[in-house]
Amino acid sequence: MNGLAFGPFELALAAGLVLVNATLSLIADLGIHRSILIASARMVAQLLLVGFVLGYIFTSADHWLSLLVIAAMLCAATFEVGSRQRSRLAGPWHYGLSGIAVSSGTVLVAGFALLTVADSADWTAPRIVIPIVGIILGSAMSASSVALNTMFGGVSAERAAIEAQLSLGRSRAQAMKPLMQRAIYAGTLPVLNQMAGAGVITLPGIMSGQILAGANPLTAAQSQIFLMLLLCAASTASVVAAVWLAARSLSDERDRLRLDRLQGR
């Protein structure tokens, strides 16, 4: 394999491109130079830091350390999903719900993925566990974030329709079904789009990365297929968990709609 490697020289060239953009913004008064420069500097710092940290973890090969990293990743994703919601459940259960949704899909599917590669590699090695969990977690995170946004944002607008059904003697599951279906659709849409566009509109990240690193395109395609299917499964699982928990939290055991448990607009 004679893959590409990007050293300080190439990185400096790429940074030059961003500087050109910023200069253009200054000249043409586009007002984006500040945000471009800050975002780029932040990204460089974050990725270099992660590179160092992962390098350390991979050489240490300490399982407890990788568990700790995974736990930290799950916490960060939970916070992202929870804090992204403009209307949210009152109390700590809001983050509890976000955490369960994100973790359930991730842990389930990452576990499955790791067991399938158990034969060919040491699946407990940090250099395998951490990237796999990370990529699946990212997908589960954005999917459940969108789904919860639809549930929490939509339930107030659907109040009359839901209460009308409850008044007629329907259960909360029946009355909330249209909203739940809409939220599940919204949550799975990004991964559906990603699969639909894969290879036709964009070359997906893993595949591009492997090809650039010198892999045979068919091998790269196979890894991408494996991964896409996992992302689809993880997104769906997390979305279903998120929507189900949200519907339970927005209603009670007497089949009432409980908008009083929602706060913020």
Next chain:
Amino acid sequence: MQTQPPTLTAKGLKFQSIGPVDLAVAAGGCLALVGPSGAGKSLTLKMIADLVPHDGDCFIDGTAASSMPAPRWRSQVRYVSSEPGWWAPSVAGHFADPKTQADAMKRLFLDASLLSAAPDRLSTGERQRMAFLRAIEDRPKVLLLDEPTSALDPASVTAVEEIVRELMAAGAAIVLTSHDPEQVERLADEVLTLKKATEMAP
């Protein structure tokens, strides 16, 4: 009219600053809840239907609401909102059997073609009448009517009241809220005045 044992009784209904409310309605009877806006008329109806959390309990023919699943309670004790919600793409999708509605729709001056229309294509008054028909389709024992004719012209008001009286004659118990004292006079055989809560919840 001889006194019947009450079909619906409510004891100690209370939610935040509203209540406690006690009431009883016999089969064929109509109780009107009156009082200023904010006195909790709608909320009391919603408490009876168990649509909002509350203290106290309601009974139908002696059986407590809390002793049965809420959907079963609400299929006998039917709340009809003054701002009805719609969930299906067509009006017909809100009825168990839309074909049986033709006569009642004609009585309420509603064109049969409304059934196939989307709910948001109807006027406010048309929606209010269709929601009334939807609520009485399975002839619940108790009807909780929240401003049932607030958006209707005089002819439609008369037609709705006529149907309400027929339901009472067939044994339904009615709890009504209305801003129209004449409607209360025409329909109710008992009136319960709710007072505005003097102390507001903090």
